[in-house]
Amino acid sequence: MIPDVLFALGLLLTPASQLRLAGFPVGPGEICLLIWIVLILGREAARLGQPLTPALSRLLIFWSIFTIAQSLGTLTARLIGDQHDPEWFMHDVMAYPLLAAVSCLSLIDPDAGTRLRRVGWLLCALGTPVVAAQLAHLWGLFDIPSVDPLWWDQFRGWSSNPHQLAVLCMVLGILSLHLAETATGLGTKIAALACAIVPVYAGRLTGSDSFTLILVAAGPIFIAFKFRTWLVSRAPRVSFRSAFAWMIVLALPVIVISVVPLAYSIAVEAQGLANSMARENPEETEEKTSLRFELWGQAIRRGVESGMLGLGPGPHLEIPHSIVSQRNMDTAQPEFVEHPTPSFAPNFEAHNTFLDLFTQGGLIIVLSFIWIVATAFWFAYRTGQAGLPTLLCGLCIYSIATFILRHPIFWFVIALCLVAEPKPADLVRSVTGGKALSGILSRSPLRIGYGTSKLRTRSS
Structure with missing residues (x-):
């Protein structure tokens, strides 16, 4: 239990x-995380000879390709005379082995699924007080020297x-939804959902546009995955959930036709809500968008100039002049901020996972990711669950606006x-078609034939 608690605390406190x-x-x-790794x-040194699991093998393949691509990128940078900012180069060189160790060691146990689910519960249970403590710091209930919970008007904890x-x-937030979906008891489901309240509230205070987008999109994505599960149910008896899903699908054209007259008013209300939630005026939004496209274009150009082999670890873009001038104009800036400053070498990132990987390891590393x-x-x-795919979709949305690969929680x-994996009970029901046959299976030596839906007994 102690390693699991350390792992959960490491994931929560790394940001x-x-x-x-x-x-x-x-x-x-x-x-x-370092204590957990040790x-x-x-523990693994005391029980050498454990076979590689398929999940661990996949991660080892990825990190092997990742290492080769980063090495090729570093050699390419030397050949073409590209310079690295040593501070940020070493930052990535130190961060990537830690991420590789965290991801691989989390799967080294043959019973990794059960242990990771336990860590997920610890994350949600400990995450609420950790985020609540940051909110309390924001509200002035206590003070920590050299820590400023605000980034201008945005909450950063x-x-x-x-x-x-x-x-x-x-x-x-979405992990709590997944745990509630897979929990068995009503009390456990309510407890899991309760763990999402404080993180979602704090996430809104951050003012992150990506968080707002994910918050709006997570519900429809979750429902879509749920409906998919109900619609393709293989049970011979139609359950209430499957019947309800099919009723919604069949009634969808009628629903769409009936709401067409309300489309305009709904659009007007949505626009008003969007304006009320917006943090920036249209001019600032346009400048932010043009800046992002400028960085993305520079990242593509740098990656192509390297022969699509990348330039190695670290940032490789020039700091846009608009950012430098804005920093010089701002008299009051957030304290305790680590960001690249103009240097002899490019040291800015594209803030896009795929493009940052493209500048570091080229096309090889992008395809492996x-x-x-x-x-x-x-x-x-x-x-057949909806929570985990929704969570991964949310991280993919975030990867468009940030370098998500450097987050251990990713x-x-x-x-x-x-x-x-699906629960064994769900597998039995999908093959047999109900609880009655599930009970028969538990009492008789049946064999399930692969590639067919028929059941064969020894006597047959």
């Missing part, structure tokens, strides 16, 4: 980069920027998806 001591690259979150390595906290809150995410999504999707979600 709290303001809690790091001055001059040290690690904080309480990284320390918890404990897991010591103990993180360096609001997006780090928003990613954590998003994962905690797509493969591991698609594989994790397939394993989550085939369970790799926890990938590991959780890779070991996700």
Whole structure:
């Protein structure tokens, strides 16, 4: 239980980069993860000879390709004379081995699925007080030296920027939904849903546009996955859920026709809601969009110039002039911020996972990342559950606006998806068609023939 608690605390506190001591690259979150890694390595050393699980093999393949691609990128940068900012280069060189160790060691146990689910419950149970403590700090109930919970008017808690906290809150919110979906008792379901209240509230205070988008899209995505499960149910008896889903699908054309006259008023209300939720005026939004496209275009150009082999770890883009001038104009800026400053070498990121990977490891690393995410999504999707696929979709949305790969909690979600399996009871019901035959199976030596829906007994 102690390693699981350390693992959960490490995932929760890693985004709290303001809690790091001055001059040290690690904080309480990284320390918890390092202690957890040492404990897991010591446990595994005592029982050598454990076979590789399929999930662990997939992650080892990804990180092997990742290492090769980053090495090729570094060699390419040397050949073409590209310079690295040593500070941010070493930042990635130190971060990637930690991420690889966290993701692989979380799957090294043959019973990783059960353990990761337990860690998921610890994440949600401990996440509420951790996020609540950051809210209490924001409201002035206590003070921590050298920590500012605000980023201008946005809530960032103990993180360096609001997006780090928003990613954590998003994962905690949808993970609570997944735990509620898969829980058995009513009390457990209510407890899991209650764990999502504080993170969702804190996530809204961060003012993250991506969090707002995910918050709006998570409901329809979750319902779509749920309906898919009910619609393709293989049970010979039509359950109430399946019947309800088919009723909605068949009635959908009538519903659409009936709401057409209300479309205009709904659009007007939605526009008013969007305007009330907006943090920026249209001019600021346009500047932000043009800046993002400028960075994306620069990242594509840099990746192509490297022969699509990348330039190695670290940021490789020039800081846009608009950002430099804005920093010089702002007299009051948030304290305790770590961001690149103009240097002799490019040291800015595209803030897009795929493009940042493209500038570091080229096309090879981008394709390997797509493969591991698609594989994790397939394993989550085939369970018939809606929470895990929704959570992975949320992280994919966030990957468009941030470098999601450097978040340890992202790799926890990938590991959780890779070991996700349908419940045995669900498998039996889908093959046999009900509880009655499930009871017969438990009392008779039946064999289930692969590739066919028939059941064969020894006598037949």
